[in-house]
Amino acid sequence: MPALLxxxxxxxxxxxxxxxVELDPTVENDLPGAEMPATHLQEPRDDEVVxxxxxxxxxxxxxxxxxxxxxSDPAGSYRFVRAKAKxxxxxxxxxxxxxxxxxxxxxxxxxxxxxxxxxxxxxxxxPVADAAAPLFCAAAVNNALAGIGPFGEIKAVNxxxxxxxxxxxxxxxxxxxxxxxxxxxxxxxxxxxxxxxAAAVP
Numbered sequence: 001m002p003a004l005l006x007x008x009x010x011x012x013x014x015x016x017x018x019x020x021v022e023l024d025p026t027v028e029n030d031l032p033g034a035e036m037p038a039t040h041l042q043e044p045r046d047d048e049v050v051x052x053x054x055x056x057x058x059x060x061x062x063x064x065x066x067x068x069x070x071x072s073d074p075a076g077s078y079r080f081v082r083a084k085a086k087x088x089x090x091x092x093x094x095x096x097x098x099x100x101x102x103x104x105x106x107x108x109x110x111x112x113x114x115x116x117x118x119x120x121x122x123x124x125x126x127p128v129a130d131a132a133a134p135l136f137c138a139a140a141v142n143n144a145l146a147g148i149g150p151f152g153e154i155k156a157v158n159x160x161x162x163x164x165x166x167x168x169x170x171x172x173x174x175x176x177x178x179x180x181x182x183x184x185x186x187x188x189x190x191x192x193x194x195x196x197x198a199a200a201v202p
Contacts, residue, residue: 049114050109053110055163063138063140065122068123071091075133093109108190110182126144
């Protein structure tokens with residue numbers, strides 16, 4: 001395996017983190033302005049699943065998932081690092097995406113509003129995702145979604161890259177645009193892939 005790919009694999013989902021715990025959802029972060037992430041995202045609603053893909057680099061760097069305000073950051077360092085910041089209270093989507101932007105601006109938030117039964121089924125899988133080993137963040141997020149509601153075509157896997165999870169979610173949105181949306185840190189829609197047309201033969 002090429003050395004560059006190995007390095008990328010080691011960079012993805014390689015942090016260690018205590019298991020995510022439920023924190024008081026009524027308490028907001030009170031951080032100095034300089035520490036606030038440069039993002040413009042609506043925080044997840046109580047019936048919304050938001051998959052965050054740090055898609056910088058060839059295979060992507062990390063994957064995490066909010067189910068409502070509950071964050072699962074499999075094998076990630078976010079909560080451990082942010083807990084050291086004075087005034088930090090709990091995970092928020094804006095803070096989490098801002099944290100991921102240390103690798104670059106290509107951080108995608110895939111947002112889906114789900115019926116209660118589907119939402120609860122994904123939430124029930126988060127403790128397993130929380131316990132993911134290093135390098136397995138994307139598989140953990142993938143498997144939290146697999147087979148449920150709009151994610152019916154997603155299959156459980158042993159390993160997957162963050163970029164591959166993003167591709168799966170992009171395909172779901174392309175097939176049914178009304179089922180969800182993808183936004184970048186500034187709140188703008190994720191760019192759609194450019195399709196090159198074959199040159200006309202004279």
